[in-house]
Amino acid sequence: MGRIKEKRIKRLKKIRIWPSVVGFFFMLLVLCMIMGVGVLALLYETVSRKLMEGYEYSVKAATLYEKQIAQGEFDAENRFYLYMDTIDEIKEVSVFNTEGNEAWSSGGIYPDMENVLEDVTLLPGSNSTFDIILEQMDGIFHIDEDHQLMPNASMFQKVDFLKVFLDDSKTVVGFDIWFLVPIENGTACVLNELSVFGYEIKMMLLIMVALLIMVAVFTLHYIISTIRMLISQTRSNKIIYMDMLTGGDNWLYFTKKSAKLIRKTGVKRKYAVIHLRMKKYRSFCTCFGINKGEELIERLYYAIKKQLHHKETMAHYEKADFGLLLIYTDELELASRLEGMIQTLEGVFPNIKLKFQIGVCEVDHPHANVEELYNNALLAREMHGDDAEQNIAFFNIEMSKQRIWERKVEDDMERALQNKEFQVYLQPKFSTGEELLGGAEALVRWIHPTEGFVPPNKFIPIFEQNGFILKLDDFMLEEVAKQQAKWISEGWKVVPISVNVSRAHFTREDLAEHICEIVDKYQVPHDVIELELTESAFFDEKEILLSTVKKLRDSGFTVSMDDFGAGYSSLNSLKELSLDVLKIDADFFRGSDSLERGMLIVTEVISLAKKLNMKIVAEGIESREQVDFLREQECDLIQGYYFAKPMPLTEFEKNYKNVEREEING
Numbered sequence: 001m002g003r004i005k006e007k008r009i010k011r012l013k014k015i016r017i018w019p020s021v022v023g024f025f026f027m028l029l030v031l032c033m034i035m036g037v038g039v040l041a042l043l044y045e046t047v048s049r050k051l052m053e054g055y056e057y058s059v060k061a062a063t064l065y066e067k068q069i070a071q072g073e074f075d076a077e078n079r080f081y082l083y084m085d086t087i088d089e090i091k092e093v094s095v096f097n098t099e100g101n102e103a104w105s106s107g108g109i110y111p112d113m114e115n116v117l118e119d120v121t122l123l124p125g126s127n128s129t130f131d132i133i134l135e136q137m138d139g140i141f142h143i144d145e146d147h148q149l150m151p152n153a154s155m156f157q158k159v160d161f162l163k164v165f166l167d168d169s170k171t172v173v174g175f176d177i178w179f180l181v182p183i184e185n186g187t188a189c190v191l192n193e194l195s196v197f198g199y200e201i202k203m204m205l206l207i208m209v210a211l212l213i214m215v216a217v218f219t220l221h222y223i224i225s226t227i228r229m230l231i232s233q234t235r236s237n238k239i240i241y242m243d244m245l246t247g248g249d250n251w252l253y254f255t256k257k258s259a260k261l262i263r264k265t266g267v268k269r270k271y272a273v274i275h276l277r278m279k280k281y282r283s284f285c286t287c288f289g290i291n292k293g294e295e296l297i298e299r300l301y302y303a304i305k306k307q308l309h310h311k312e313t314m315a316h317y318e319k320a321d322f323g324l325l326l327i328y329t330d331e332l333e334l335a336s337r338l339e340g341m342i343q344t345l346e347g348v349f350p351n352i353k354l355k356f357q358i359g360v361c362e363v364d365h366p367h368a369n370v371e372e373l374y375n376n377a378l379l380a381r382e383m384h385g386d387d388a389e390q391n392i393a394f395f396n397i398e399m400s401k402q403r404i405w406e407r408k409v410e411d412d413m414e415r416a417l418q419n420k421e422f423q424v425y426l427q428p429k430f431s432t433g434e435e436l437l438g439g440a441e442a443l444v445r446w447i448h449p450t451e452g453f454v455p456p457n458k459f460i461p462i463f464e465q466n467g468f469i470l471k472l473d474d475f476m477l478e479e480v481a482k483q484q485a486k487w488i489s490e491g492w493k494v495v496p497i498s499v500n501v502s503r504a505h506f507t508r509e510d511l512a513e514h515i516c517e518i519v520d521k522y523q524v525p526h527d528v529i530e531l532e533l534t535e536s537a538f539f540d541e542k543e544i545l546l547s548t549v550k551k552l553r554d555s556g557f558t559v560s561m562d563d564f565g566a567g568y569s570s571l572n573s574l575k576e577l578s579l580d581v582l583k584i585d586a587d588f589f590r591g592s593d594s595l596e597r598g599m600l601i602v603t604e605v606i607s608l609a610k611k612l613n614m615k616i617v618a619e620g621i622e623s624r625e626q627v628d629f630l631r632e633q634e635c636d637l638i639q640g641y642y643f644a645k646p647m648p649l650t651e652f653e654k655n656y657k658n659v660e661r662e663e664i665n666g
């Protein structure tokens with residue numbers, strides 16, 4: 001997979017939850033801070049004001065008590081209740097003597113003042129009991145010499161202070177604070193219970209509740225949207241890994257999962273990547289329509305999937321190609337398992353026998369690239385050939401070397417043609433009787449700038465595949481025509497030179513005209529050019545072949561059938577096509593076991609060809625015995641290493657120019 005594609009997928013898959021989590025907590029923090037600061041400010045404001053007020057009321061109560069005591073007419077019941085009635089916040093008043101005993105109280109529950117006052121009296125020489133008492137009360141607030149209440153700097157400690165004096169039983173919202181006020185003569189104190197029921201506290205609580213609701217709504221919203229995001233994320237992940245055609249796992253999933261499985265491969269478990277192709281899928285679609293074609297792919301997918309074992313995976317690749325990752329123990333076992341798989345798949349579509357081919361690439365290390373392995377498996381299948389009987393091919397390293405070479409050839413071929421790296425070599429043909437030069441075959445050689453001398457079997461098949469052979473054959477024909485023209489102009493009685501015409505040419509209807517045009521450019525008589533066709537051309541456009549051969553012969557060219565007897569030759573081609581020359585393939589003269597039979601066939605083929613009025617050329621002749629045998633059989637010409645190997649034009653010219661030779665044409 002390309003890097004850009006991988007990045008794009010990563011971006012799609014990325015769960016973008018973290019930024020929102022961070023954002024959420026940040027928002028929460030900000031809200032809490034605002035709330036906290038607001039509440040604290042309000043608390044500070046309210047409490048300090050209440051404390052001031054409370055203290056003032058307490059001082060008034062103390063003064064009142066003091067005055068009455070001084071006048072000896074203490075009417076606490078009336079005066080104090082009156083006082084308490086006029087000031088809303090004061091709920092209870094108690095008077096203690098210096099021993100901490102209650103002198104008078106309006107009721108209520110108050111802190112254990114005995115201990116507090118004991119501590120006060122324990123301090124000798126203190127004329128400011130409040131300081132000490134209040135310091136013991138955690139230094140919440142300070143009363144100076146002038147009985148002024150000063151709020152302490154530390155607000156938080158105030159909470160502790162409030163806790164000390166808190167009395168939940170009496171208040172719903174707010175809290176009670178007890179104040180201790182000295183009486184001038186030092187005999188008693190007044191404690192004033194003040195309830196901080198403030199409107200502010202209510203407001204504060206209201207704001208807090210509102211803020212809490214806001215936070216709750218916000219949190220809920222956040223949780224819902226996060227869940228939604230996760231759901232859509234899961235959905236999009238599913239889509240990323242889903243093959244729309246089969247509804248199963250797609251290629252991306254296959255490569256990821258395979259890579260993961262391969263990485264975990266132990267010594268015991270071996271994996272192989274499989275490329276499986278249904279042959280002639282396009283024909284199937286043409287016959288039954290695209291919908292049926294898609295249905296077939298889906299059926300195949302599930303039929304294959306059914307056969308997978310634990311820790312194996314597969315996916316549809318494209319068209320009718322599937323990729324599989326299978327566990328295996330040895331090649332034989334894997335091959336038989338795949339055979340079984342093919343047999344099952346062949347019957348997937350009722351009444352139609354489907355055909356499959358498989359390429360296998362064994363995984364050799366845990367970090368192997370799955371795509372590469374798959375390509376190797378595909379390459380193995382391709383190299384095996386479409387027509388191969390065996391439908392399972394195992395990849396080997398030679399295959400990939402061959403593929404690299406093919407790429408190089410394809411990269412270099414155009415440049416090679418322009419730079420004249422292709423050269424014409426001529427292999428002479430000799431007569432059997434006098435053993436004189438009777439013709440030659442033009443064979444191409446590639447003088448590659450870095451690879452050196454490259455024989456045709458290393459590039460011709462590649463050119464035949466990619467169509468470049470058309471250009472190369474034209475080049476060879478033109479070079480031969482040019483050479484013949486030159487030799488004729490130099491007064492040399494030239495021999496016919498044959499050029500190979502690949503079967504790829506027989507798709508163009510004007511092939512004969514095209515050949516004439518090239519040759520006529522050099523005004524060369526057509527009879528000094530021979531055209532070699534292979535029998536395989538019969539498998540293609542037969543009509544074009546027949547009409548082209550006729551036109552070529554009519555315009556004076558000699559046309560020969562090359563490699564007769566090689567591959568699947570059929571005598572039928574001789575029946576349908578009138579040709580001038582039959583070139584008997586070198587294979588008849590090879591092998592020791594079948595040599596005798598080969599010779600027998602050659603004898604009969606020669607006699608047959610003679611009856612059909614054809615000349616005979618035997619190819620690949622390497623020994624004297626072969627030459628003698630062919631002479632006995634009245635074969636016309638011999639081409640082979642026994643006489644000469646293909647050679648450059650200059651060498652051919654040097655060896656054969658103005659040498660006496662046999663007239664074979666005509």
Ligand code: C2E
Nearest residue numbers: 443444456460476500501502620621622639640641642646
């Ligand atoms: P071919 O047309 O059958 O050419 C004959 C091949 O047999 C040549 O191989 C030649 O060198 C080889 N040969 C000749 N005598 C002997 C012999 O005594 N012993 C052995 N072992 N081999 C012998 P070459 O030149 O390597 O060419 C191979 C094939 O490449 C040719 O087979 C032909 O099919 C193709 N080819 C070569 N040049 C061209 C071309 O210009 N165009 C096309 N289309 N094909 C070409």
Ligand code: CA
Nearest residue numbers: 441500532562
């Ligand atoms: Ca040939």
Ligand code: CA
Nearest residue numbers: 562563583619
């Ligand atoms: Ca041949």
